[in-house]
Amino acid sequence: MVIRNSRIRGFASDTNAGICPEAWEALDRANRGHAPAYGFDSHTQEARAAIQDIFGTDCQVYFVFTGSAANSLAVAHLCRSYELAICHETAHLDLGECGGPEFFSGGSKVLPLPGEHGRLDAAGIRNAVETRTRDFQYPAPRLVSLTQATEAGTVYSLEQLREISHLCRELGLRVHMDGARLANALVHLGCEPADTTWRAGVDVLSFGCTKNGLPQGEAVVFFDRELASGFEYRWKQSGQVASKMRFLSAPWTALLKSGAWLRNARHANACAARLEQGLRPLEGISLSCPREANGVFVRLRPALAAALRQRGWTVGVMPGGAARFMCSWDTRDEDVDALIRDFRELVAEP
Ligand SMILES: *Cc1c(COP(=O)(O)O)cnc(C)c1O
Numbered sequence: 001m002v003i004r005n006s007r008i009r010g011f012a013s014d015t016n017a018g019i020c021p022e023a024w025e026a027l028d029r030a031n032r033g034h035a036p037a038y039g040f041d042s043h044t045q046e047a048r049a050a051i052q053d054i055f056g057t058d059c060q061v062y063f064v065f066t067g068s069a070a071n072s073l074a075v076a077h078l079c080r081s082y083e084l085a086i087c088h089e090t091a092h093l094d095l096g097e098c099g100g101p102e103f104f105s106g107g108s109k110v111l112p113l114p115g116e117h118g119r120l121d122a123a124g125i126r127n128a129v130e131t132r133t134r135d136f137q138y139p140a141p142r143l144v145s146l147t148q149a150t151e152a153g154t155v156y157s158l159e160q161l162r163e164i165s166h167l168c169r170e171l172g173l174r175v176h177m178d179g180a181r182l183a184n185a186l187v188h189l190g191c192e193p194a195d196t197t198w199r200a201g202v203d204v205l206s207f208g209c210t211k212n213g214l215p216q217g218e219a220v221v222f223f224d225r226e227l228a229s230g231f232e233y234r235w236k237q238s239g240q241v242a243s244k245m246r247f248l249s250a251p252w253t254a255l256l257k258s259g260a261w262l263r264n265a266r267h268a269n270a271c272a273a274r275l276e277q278g279l280r281p282l283e284g285i286s287l288s289c290p291r292e293a294n295g296v297f298v299r300l301r302p303a304l305a306a307a308l309r310q311r312g313w314t315v316g317v318m319p320g321g322a323a324r325f326m327c328s329w330d331t332r333d334e335d336v337d338a339l340i341r342d343f344r345e346l347v348a349e350p
Contacts, residue, residue: 020213072100118152165201264329278340
């Protein structure tokens, strides 16, 4: 499907943004001459070290092509075919990966649970485990996957994360984090990368920066190195070992070392805050969730959504009915203001 008449810098998805300058320059530098293939190159070593450095721990890092691959392979590596992974009902893991976690694990069940504002909560997880998993007629619970920031534009607080991971420890469950927007969550929380991951009980992280300025690629990060045992085979078997891996890995180093990953995320969050401020006063417009990261989720009458589309905006409606407006590392104030202006004019129409 070709989307016509879409604005150059729209709000349909932060994945629609391009490559940020720091990452682009790193690609150019990595392109000077030959380097060993399959990750045995210095660029990939440096990128692994940069990730270990920001998390302040000796984690095990594997670069893959997509967030779907990172999630699917992480879940598959932790769950046997008869085990259960729990996620939120809006999670990419369940809705956006075409059964990848189930496929790569050879049959694990993914159980989506409701929870306010895109977040799972400890009581809901406990209830699901205790009511469903009495004996071997139901898959054995093994893993909880948390999306940080969530698909609803909210962020788990450190307290919420700790409460869930304590429960997981009590129930013998491992914790996976889908960090496709981890940087947006970090700048919202104002905490260290370690605080919202391994110090909060996260065992494995799908770390993404594609939405935050990278050209492509995610990293599977095992904070518990023992859990990574054998992962390199799964990585290769699934076709995720890039032959010219330096072009996946080198931009990571540039983004992390320069601080651009946090600058970009702070910028995207600030644009979303500007959009929120512009929309809040408008009659008949309300947010479906508090705005905490780089997305604004708005309850829209279908007629208003249609009118916005007529003015060239791509308006994506999420499961649950809210329209999603995502800001990116390269969103400009004038883009935000143009959208607010159109909202204001359309809301005022009889
Ligand atoms: C974008 C996204 C992903 C990864 O998507 P890919 O398109 O497969 O790279 C994973 N989880 C969340 C929450 C996302 O927003």
